[in-house]
Amino acid sequence: AQSVTQPDIHITVSEGASLELRCNYSYGATPYLFWYVQSPGQGLQLLLKYFSGDTLVQGIKGFEAEFKRSQSSFNLRKPSVHWSDAAEYFCAVAGGFKTIFGAGTRLFVKA
Amino acid sequence: DGGITQSPKYLFRKEGQNVTLSCEQNLNHDAMYWYRQDPGQGLRLIYYSQIVNDFQKGDIAEGYSVSREKKESFPLTVTSAQKNPTAFYLCASSTGTAEPRYGYTFGSGTRLTVV
Numbered sequence: 700a701q702s703v704t705q706p707d708i709h710i711t712v713s714e715g716a717s718l719e720l721r722c723n724y725s726y727g728a729t730p731y732l733f734w735y736v737q738s739p740g741q742g743l744q745l746l747l748k749y750f751s752g753d754t755l756v757q758g759i760k761g762f763e764a765e766f767k768r769s770q771s772s773f774n775l776r777k778p779s780v781h782w783s784d785a786a787e788y789f790c791a792v793a794g795g796f797k798t799i800f801g802a803g804t805r806l807f808v809k810a
Numbered sequence: 811d812g813g814i815t816q817s818p819k820y821l822f823r824k825e826g827q828n829v830t831l832s833c834e835q836n837l838n839h840d841a842m843y844w845y846r847q848d849p850g851q852g853l854r855l856i857y858y859s860q861i862v863n864d865f866q867k868g869d870i871a872e873g874y875s876v877s878r879e880k881k882e883s884f885p886l887t888v889t890s891a892q893k894n895p896t897a898f899y900l901c902a903s904s905t906g907t908a909e910p911r912y913g914y915t916f917g918s919g920t921r922l923t924v925v
Contacts, residue, residue, distance in 0.1 A: 743902075789853070793913075802851060
């Protein structure tokens with residue numbers, strides 16, 4: 700069965716510091732993987748997606764993610780965080796008709 | 811610009827009432843979805859529809875109903891049978907459930923509160 704785990708409920712980073720949000724998935728075949736971002740009281744916005752090819756994918760707002768099959772991971776990274784990046788981030792895996800979302804990681808950015 | 815419109819943004823329901831949440835898209839997407847979001851639980855699928863006049867239950871369909879009479883519209887009714895309806899509801903669409911690679915487009919959500 701598909702599942703997604705985001706081990707960190709919340710993370711705090713200083714503005715300008717690097718960021719890595721963790722995501723582990725379980726899926727029987729090659730998955731479609733996604734990262735979404737949600738600002739408070741808003742819907743989710745797609746940051747990036749992976750379904751084949753280069754395992755390092757670039758997304759919007761300067762984010763990137765790396766697919767590691769051996770570790771069943773799809774971690775999100777950003778080299779320098781801005782205060783506007785404070786939000787909740789969701790990892791998701793899709794297969795067949797269903798997309799499963801992780802519980803989310805809330806990012807706090809301190810000045 | 812294409813997108814998904816959810817209305818209203820805030821909705822209050824009295825005990826025993828049915829309420830309907832609106833979701834309209836102009837993206838020409840075939841598939842539409844309803845998710846419920848509660849703090850710390852991520853998104854849980856309520857219903858989805860792959861095509862007009864067809865829809866399927868998701869993981870938490872009890873106490874909810876939907877219709878898909880038009881490609882653009884996928885309203886969700888929260889019935890009085892839903893015992894804990896207070897939550898944030900998100901509507902999404904995609905090009906098709908057989909093509910999950912493109913991801914979803916989400917609306918901005920409706921916050922439902924029982925009073």
